[in-house]
Amino acid sequence: MKRIIKKSGLLIATTMLVLAGCQNDSASKKVDLDKESTGPVSFTLFSADPHPQWDKMESPVSKKVKEETGVSLEAEFDVAGGEQKIPLMIASGEYPDLILPKGNAAKLVEAEALIDLTDLIDKYGPNLKKVYGDYFNRLKWSNEDEGIYILPTSQVNQTYWAPGTGFMLQNDVVKQLGYPEIRTVKDFEKAIKDYKEKNPSIDGQPTVGLSLLADDWRIQITTTNPAFLATGAPDDGEFYIDPETFEAKMHYRRAEEKEYFRWLNHMNDSGLLDKESFVQKYDQYLAKVSSGRVIGLIDADWEMAEAQRALREAGKEERMYGMYPVTLTEEFEHHNFQDTGYLGGWGIGISVDNEDPVRAIKFLDYLASDEGQILQNWGIEGEHHEIVDGKRVIPEDEMKERNNNANYVKQTGVGALKGFAPPYGDGVVDSTGQTYTIASPDQIKDAYTETEKEVLTNYNVEMWKDLYPQKEDFPVKPWGAAFNIPVPGGSELELIMQKSLDIVKKRVPEAILAKPDDFDKVWDTFMNDLEKADVEKAEEEYTKLVKSRLELWGK
Template sequence: MIRNQDQILFIFLFIFILVGCQSEEALEVNETREEEYVSFTLFSADFHSQWDYMESPVSQVVQGKTGVKIEAEFDVNGGEQKIALMAANGEYPDLILPKGSASTLVDTEALIDLAPLIDQYAPNIKELYGDYLDRLRWSSEDPSIYILSTVSIDHTYWAPDNGFLLQHDVVKELGYPEIRTVKDFEEAIRRYKKRYPTIDGEPTIGLSLLADDWRILISTTNPAFYATGASDDGEYYVDPETYKATLHYRRPEEKEYFRWLNHMNDSGLLDPESFVQKYEQYLEKISSGRVLGLIDSEWSVSDAQRMLREQGKENRMYGMYPVTLSEEYNHPNFQDTGYLGGWGVGITVDCEDPILAIQFLDFLASEEGQILQNWGIENKHYQIIDGKRVISEEEMFQRNHDSNYVKKTGIGVLDSIAPSYGDGVKDSTGQTYTIASPDQIIDSYTSIEKEVLRSFGVSMWKELYPPKEAFPVKAWGSAFNLSIDPNSQLAVINQKALEIVKERIPEVILVEPSEFDSVWETFMNELLDIGIEKAEEEYSRLIKERMKLWEQS
């Protein structure tokens, strides 16, 4: 009996010691795994309002799969100054998204050629780009690949990103009038504001614009392109027949667009804070529900749209309309640019492990990585039913209503820093990589949004716009992402022109109508004085050079 008790005790102690050893061993393994993670620093010239510090569920999975953690900095001012400072100091982050400042980094030899790394270590990136890989070549003289474009591959655009935004309650209250020209847009705002001078006890604002630093280009000046039938090519308009570039403000039709904005101000319909408010104030004002109209890109106001929805102010959310100066123009939001190289992510010479860095980006470009970034984690954010990924109604509700959904889940957090497939592209199972589809988009609409669209005789906002087939494919892509030597005469003139634009455009909008023409003439003469015609000649040369490079690929 005693012997049996001794045996039992011995067995118990043995198990206890064994489990203890295993626990210590497991702890050592976990500590080792923690130490195995490599931290890469990243700098982006674009702000990221939903950055999760890689603490969300999806980002934790990515970290576990790749052994990489990202320590990121996202600039709120476009990145130019900080990238110039990096170049001057010769110190760089491991990964960088320089936007329009890639030339600065190439000139200082800060970026490594990614072509050999892709060939050896990035099969998913190679497969994702396919024939477009050659469009990433830097130039005819330098065929290196310094930047992996983050523009989605073979993207089908299901929704417009540019246009004039008008609250659903405005068009509903007015009996769904046609919103086709700036006069239609103006009249709708005027009539509604007259009926409702206050909203929730605060003064109603007709139209609010944004001019906070570089965002002046998005909300105030770029819309002059679209409103006059030309797609956005940065600061230049490119003639589709001759490929001649012209600083777009020098187009006579754009002068009339800014004259209309001047008229909106004179009529008391323009927010007097338009040219002094910061981006955060702008979003806060929109999310209050008292701003009737906007002229902006969807991505710029998406956070405010979600906040309105979260507050139950669905009638104060916005529809996007293809408004132009007059009916002679067609809004070119859906004009096909072909695949664009240029803006994206690069690996710098200061990265101590470029192989692991490209493998990290390659994982994000893989089928598994793409599904993680778009759908999330199986059995947490979606389920597999009959072989298909399915998102529950409850989860989709959170996607559509929670303004911090991306940050909380990690779904889409890393999408903007790596190559990706676009909407409509199918994976190996025959299902699309992204969740975006006409059915899904329609399901995501609020009830009032569906009502508004039905009243206009369509089911999606895209259907209000001219289709891409109405326009020729732009053989030069989009000129805004051309690589420009930061030390060139063109770059110097462009910077001077931008400084003039930031000063004069608000002025021409805010002056008395009787003074508009004289201020505009001063504006045009100042552009001539800095040599804008020389810049236009050089830009035209760069466009033709790009077309030649792409023809060779």
């Protein structure tokens, strides 16, 4: 046992003494900046996110990375967001070499499970410093502790050319209905209703109107998060942040959102909501969407991307989905493209159990290098792209594979390691004047199916993004995104948030599935439950975190 940390009062006193002794033994561990292994090395890695395209570093691109760095990864990818696995790590005191904890970094920092990377980056991370650039100060943990424990892995200086989330309709729906305006939930509902009446079955199976997903943490993606986006608020996780006062409020307590959930209740009462929405598992949801019989979704592109690819691969262009900036009423604007600035917070850390942190930081620095990023975005020269007149070009047949092969990442390794180190965002150019990523407006438009192009033309736009309010329509959020502000592990705030989320998982489906006459009663119970869980105290503490971040970032 290499690392033991503070435990709750649930453990007996003798165990606490043993734990405390182990903790004191390891607390003095320092990183030797001059100690580095030679030859091949394998690091264990834990990610709180699943990776359905993981190639086990056996693909051509990953083999190239191993050849250049001497590093291979023995990786574990969680399907539950790390909510159970990370506390178990902390309880055992044993950690993988590299950890992508998602929203649980604070627990690891509190447990002293992650090393401070500041000196390692200073000595061995020139590419990391180059990528972060002016945002490097956002890597500091807090006002009280300016150590760097997590390397954020979101894109730096990203230009978004595709909406990440919204209300989705099959292309054949709008096509068959004459391309109606899809702006409000009433428009969305009418399209589903009219199409379902005309098409009670698809490919011999009963047509499903709107399907949601409530499988564990995914309830936030398709069921609860859309409530704030549909009512004119940006994505700040479980809290709404007042842009003037920076006061935090659990977003379900907004009156506007109650009406959004009332609309979902109406959809259920009208028979337009999938009856399996709150019992289906993620794989069942993907299989259902991949079958082509689900008319509408409210989801993030990354969550249903596998099903979208499957439909494309099966030649069902008309069953693929377009994405629309639907809101409750026209008074609201969809904040999908509101600029957050660069997000610190979520990313990768090196644990105290890593025997060779120098090799680990060098590996991450290589992934952040120009060579590493070109490999992850463009692949291997002569195999996945060619050099024509000094420029990288992806041959037409290779691009077709990228767009249509659902296992392209796993087979080629292009992008398989992309989430493990900070990348430049779309639109950022290298020293040759080319973008690091292959994403560009022209590339995105070229990748559309003929059916998509037809739909967009009929809506008088060239890209799905064009349907949305643009980032210039909103001010930059000075606090970034509140959802990735670390919450102190074991704090009262964390406990209240967990209680509140448990209440949300119970009461929101109950409210949606209730008889319409009972909706207000169920909702009142929901609000009372949150108050009993001390939600106002959580709001007060979260407000302090938001204001602390503003101070840390010099805002």
